[in-house]
Amino acid sequence: MPILSxxxxxxxxxEDHSVDSDTDLFAVTDDERYEMIVEGTTNIACYPLAQAISRAEGGDLFFMHISxxxxxxxxxxxxxxxxxRSFIKKESYSTEISNASELGYALIAHAKNIQDYYLLNKRLAWCLRTILIAxxxxxxxxxxxxxGLADIFQDKALIGLISLKDNETYIAKAYPEFHSAFLKYGTGPNTQMPTDFSELMVYFLERxxxxxxxxxxxxxxxxxFEGYDWS
Incomplete structure (x- = not known):
């Protein structure tokens, strides 16, 4: 997989990183498909050029970030x-905000049943940060x-919530705070969102x-596997 860029x-x-910060890399390769490579705290998002340009032209938030x-x-x-130079900013990022909000609400609603606390915290932080960037x-x-996001929205509590992305423990007091942040900055919860896992996967796929x-x-x-469901 030769790297072109x-x-x-x-x-x-x-240059605001700490000793423990991840190293985030973006590569253009001559492969025909996207691949994410993770090694410790280093990750490389590998894209073929045509796909990268297409996403940039579509105003994708990730490509805004790197651009x-x-x-x-x-x-x-x-x-x-x-x-x-291909990046074109969208006028509205309502879809991204809605998608991140819905995932966030689903995670919070069933946080007590989720055994992988690292994934729970990482995804909640991702949802909130995506909403705020959008x-x-x-x-x-x-x-x-x-x-920077905390400064823009005049809300220092956002720093602590986003910083939980690497926390591997269950943090009961944080989840109501995430919920409040989703209500404040995201979209309201959809009461019709399914609770069954298989139905939820279809729900997300359709959207x-x-x-x-x-x-x-x-x-x-x-x-x-642990005997729980989302209801």
Whole structure:
């Protein structure tokens, strides 16, 4: 899988990282499909060029992120510049906000039954951060760091919630706070959202909520194996 372009983004690109921060990399490869490679605290999102440009042109939040803050490590053919110039910001990120909100509500509703606390906390932090990034983009000031998001929304509590992404324990007091944040910054809960895991996966799939579908699939084995369901 030859790498045609490699950039760093996230806290290490912003230079506000700590010793424990992840190293987030984005690569353009000559492969025909996307692949995520994770090794310890380093992850590389690998994209074929055509797919990367297509997502950038569609205003994808991830490609907004890398277009605005990534720093080039290796790019002999100036490929990343083509991706950066292809990015077109959307006027509305309501779909992203709704999808992240719905996944967040589903996780909170059944947090006591979920055995994988690391995944629970990581996904909740992802949902909240996605909502806030999307809101900041709609305001015309796209922001990606937790500190920057807390400043924009004048809400320092957001820093603590987003920081729970690497916590491996059950944090009972945090989940009502996440719920309140989803209500404040996201969309309201859908009372018609199914509670059964298999139905929830279909629900997310029909709405093209890929993170929701992936998360429900991962947790369904975890919860059902322990004898729980979502009702």
């Amino acid at each position: 490699l950039v760093v983004y996230g806290s290490r690109a912003r 605005l803050e990534a720093k080039v490590i290796y790019d002999p053919g100036n490929i990343f510049d083509k991706i950066r 809101r900041s983009a709609e305001l015309g000031h796209p922001t990606f760091s937790k500190e 093209e909520n890929l993170m929701g579908m992936k998360t429900a699939r991962l947790l369904s084995h975890d919860v059902e």
